[in-house]
Amino acid sequence: MALVASSRSHRSLLLLLRHHLRLLSSSPSPPPTAPSAAPLFSGRHAFDPAIRRLARARRFSDIEALLEPLKKDPRASDEPFLAAVITSYAAAGMLDRALRTLDEIPSLGAPRTALSLNALLSALNHSPLVASRSRVPDLFADLTRRLPIAPNKVSYGILVKSYCLAGDTKKALAVLKEMQEKKIEVTTVTYTTLLDSFYKEGRPEEAEGLWKEMQKKGCKPDLPAYNVRVMHRALDGKPQDVLDLIKEIEAAGLKPDTITYNYLMSCYCSHGRFEEAKNVYKGLEEKGCAPNTATFKNFLASLCKIEDFDGGLEVFMDSVKLHKVPDLWSVKLLVEGLMKKSKVRAAKRVVSGLKKKFPEDFTGDWKKLEKVVGVAVDGEGSEQAEAA
Numbered sequence: 001m002a003l004v005a006s007s008r009s010h011r012s013l014l015l016l017l018r019h020h021l022r023l024l025s026s027s028p029s030p031p032p033t034a035p036s037a038a039p040l041f042s043g044r045h046a047f048d049p050a051i052r053r054l055a056r057a058r059r060f061s062d063i064e065a066l067l068e069p070l071k072k073d074p075r076a077s078d079e080p081f082l083a084a085v086i087t088s089y090a091a092a093g094m095l096d097r098a099l100r101t102l103d104e105i106p107s108l109g110a111p112r113t114a115l116s117l118n119a120l121l122s123a124l125n126h127s128p129l130v131a132s133r134s135r136v137p138d139l140f141a142d143l144t145r146r147l148p149i150a151p152n153k154v155s156y157g158i159l160v161k162s163y164c165l166a167g168d169t170k171k172a173l174a175v176l177k178e179m180q181e182k183k184i185e186v187t188t189v190t191y192t193t194l195l196d197s198f199y200k201e202g203r204p205e206e207a208e209g210l211w212k213e214m215q216k217k218g219c220k221p222d223l224p225a226y227n228v229r230v231m232h233r234a235l236d237g238k239p240q241d242v243l244d245l246i247k248e249i250e251a252a253g254l255k256p257d258t259i260t261y262n263y264l265m266s267c268y269c270s271h272g273r274f275e276e277a278k279n280v281y282k283g284l285e286e287k288g289c290a291p292n293t294a295t296f297k298n299f300l301a302s303l304c305k306i307e308d309f310d311g312g313l314e315v316f317m318d319s320v321k322l323h324k325v326p327d328l329w330s331v332k333l334l335v336e337g338l339m340k341k342s343k344v345r346a347a348k349r350v351v352s353g354l355k356k357k358f359p360e361d362f363t364g365d366w367k368k369l370e371k372v373v374g375v376a377v378d379g380e381g382s383e384q385a386e387a388a
Helices: 001-023 048-054 062-073 079-091 095-108 114-125 138-146 155-165 170-181 188-200 205-216 223-236 240-251 258-270 274-282 293-305 309-321 330-340 344-357 383-388
Strands: none
Touching: 048 062, 048 079, 048 095, 062 095, 079 095, 095 114, 114 138, 114 155, 138 155, 138 240, 138 258, 138 293, 155 188, 170 240, 188 205, 188 223, 188 274, 205 223, 223 240, 223 258, 240 258, 258 274, 258 293, 258 344, 274 309, 293 309, 309 330, 330 344
């Protein structure tokens, strides 16, 4: 029985990975990144559960067994396909295999350009391990010196991101200056990365100066750039400041998105204006937006902090329907709050609903929620689970 399950799991992982590689190989852009703090139940890119799950179990030989045969695939002559393999190795913490694959690209019949370099460095930038992220500057210098790869504007943007993640905006600005001297375009993404760092370091004046420089050089701000400013105003300003910036976004011909409204909701909550936050939440669909995991996580936690557990339960149920359940901490706040208010049935409904809908993920600390409600929900579920 165990062997059958293991074989089935292996085939599923391989199918998931191949699906991701197929998607990635159809696009010349660098591989998209997953949020560093994505919760267990949120939707993610197909290769993430396949590779990260094996990496967490330290099953590196299994990862290699999945990835190496792909180099013999007919599509291995396409660089984006191999870049996806490099990304997967790097995401699993197998840097030596990622570098080996980068070296092998010409022998596999594919061109080796900045695309593959960017895939490797970007994956390291998004590693949860500081040691992996810190390798980016040295690898950038070594690989561009050792291999006939000319770094492009994306490569330099990744290097800027690396320095910003390390809290070294001085070196990031030096890279920006180098790009300008070499006549390499500084993209909106790179400017936005620096803006974000300046704001997070409590340097709003420098951030605004960079914003003006970006516009002066003809680099038109996009929505992510505006959202960085929205974040700052939501954290350090008043709701009206955020609303004014939303008007500025619309005047620029852009449409505020879920991230924009998440910050507005958070700002309302931090100023005790929860009904207005609820109105924003309920009006998301009307504005053409859908709540994401961050919406549910932050709003659920805010409602639980003021002991609005009925409102929190409603938000939680919405998250389950969309398969975007918040993090354990937020859900635990809700379950404990419902128990505190003697709403035991509702608390059990939350726990049994999670167990029924996400049985594979309902392990470890999540399973401890059963103790909070005082029962071990059986494997068959319950009528409360049906409602969840």
